[in-house]
Amino acid sequence: MEADSPIITVSHVYKSYREIRALKNFSLKVYPGQVMGILGPNGSGKTSALGVLLGVVLPDEGEVDWSGGSKCFHKSHSVGALLSPAKFYMNLSLSENLAIVSKLKNISHFQAKDVLSKVGLADRAGVKFSTLTPGLRQRFGIASALVGNPNVLVFDEPTLGVDPEGTEEIRSLIASLHEQGKTIILSSNLLSEIEQLCTHVVVLKRGRRLVNGSIEDVFWSQEKFVLAAPEMEHLRSIFVDSPMVRSCNEIEGALELLPAEGITPSDVNRFAFENGIVLSRLEQQKSSMETRFINLMKEEVLA
Numbered sequence: 001m002e003a004d005s006p007i008i009t010v011s012h013v014y015k016s017y018r019e020i021r022a023l024k025n026f027s028l029k030v031y032p033g034q035v036m037g038i039l040g041p042n043g044s045g046k047t048s049a050l051g052v053l054l055g056v057v058l059p060d061e062g063e064v065d066w067s068g069g070s071k072c073f074h075k076s077h078s079v080g081a082l083l084s085p086a087k088f089y090m091n092l093s094l095s096e097n098l099a100i101v102s103k104l105k106n107i108s109h110f111q112a113k114d115v116l117s118k119v120g121l122a123d124r125a126g127v128k129f130s131t132l133t134p135g136l137r138q139r140f141g142i143a144s145a146l147v148g149n150p151n152v153l154v155f156d157e158p159t160l161g162v163d164p165e166g167t168e169e170i171r172s173l174i175a176s177l178h179e180q181g182k183t184i185i186l187s188s189n190l191l192s193e194i195e196q197l198c199t200h201v202v203v204l205k206r207g208r209r210l211v212n213g214s215i216e217d218v219f220w221s222q223e224k225f226v227l228a229a230p231e232m233e234h235l236r237s238i239f240v241d242s243p244m245v246r247s248c249n250e251i252e253g254a255l256e257l258l259p260a261e262g263i264t265p266s267d268v269n270r271f272a273f274e275n276g277i278v279l280s281r282l283e284q285q286k287s288s289m290e291t292r293f294i295n296l297m298k299e300e301v302l303a
């Protein structure tokens, strides 16, 4: 997939609101067909990052380039966005609201029913926006993003404030848009949502990018070794200050090591043997998504 050119390239963007630094040296590439998740706690800069991508927030420094060299794309039909919570005219019907959206996007041949049927709201074309539940409002927001059949969709916390049933409906709608080949960029502070929907992720903390890559690489690449031996105290003592490991914890009768770069299980086995210990257990395991995310959030953000 990355053999293609990126659809969006964000380079070294800084954004402050007075003294608050919302984005610090933020860079990102999004390729066609990806579902890029922007993951981070509240206030980490997710909405600012999406605003910069969409051209509705001007960066203080840095560049955003859309494929084709466009720097000002937000009036284009090839991008649809939903910034949460979905805001529309309360007293107008869904089809009237969509007519306004299509006018703003400068789209002449447009059928509200076609777009509404894509999100399962075709039978509500005539109802007022004010009568919709939070989940249906978000679904309608996705419908409005689909006006003009854009290739790229941007959703800011699409399930925020939605009940579990509505959340599942919105998630399956986003998954089906991905299956149709849309490129999607969405923000969330829920690891489970990012894991369920995204192919790629960028993790933000206090406006800085901590990591970026495929879900697999970012959340599953951290390995740990689990060791045991008859003399556990001796085993711990040889590894606790060893440069072979980044951390060493005794958990439920076993020693869990996070190995230093390039260290293999045979290196660990050999080192134990050279110190007079025959291991009764040596397993290589991957950290869980949650563990990796929690560790990332603990990591100090480098200035």
Ligand SMILES: Nc1ncnc2c1ncn2[C@@H]1O[C@H](COP(=O)(O)OP(=O)(O)OP(=O)(O)O)[C@@H](O)[C@H]1O
Residues within 6 Å of the ligand: 017, 020, 021, 022, 040, 041, 042, 043, 044, 045, 046, 047, 048, 049, 189
């Ligand atoms: N218009 C604004 N004026 C002043 N400060 C702002 C503005 N928009 C965002 N901020 C601040 O910038 C920082 C990043 O906010 P942003 O909304 O981008 O983060 P976020 O990760 O989307 O947060 P949340 O999940 O709470 O929406 C926060 O400290 C926020 O208070």
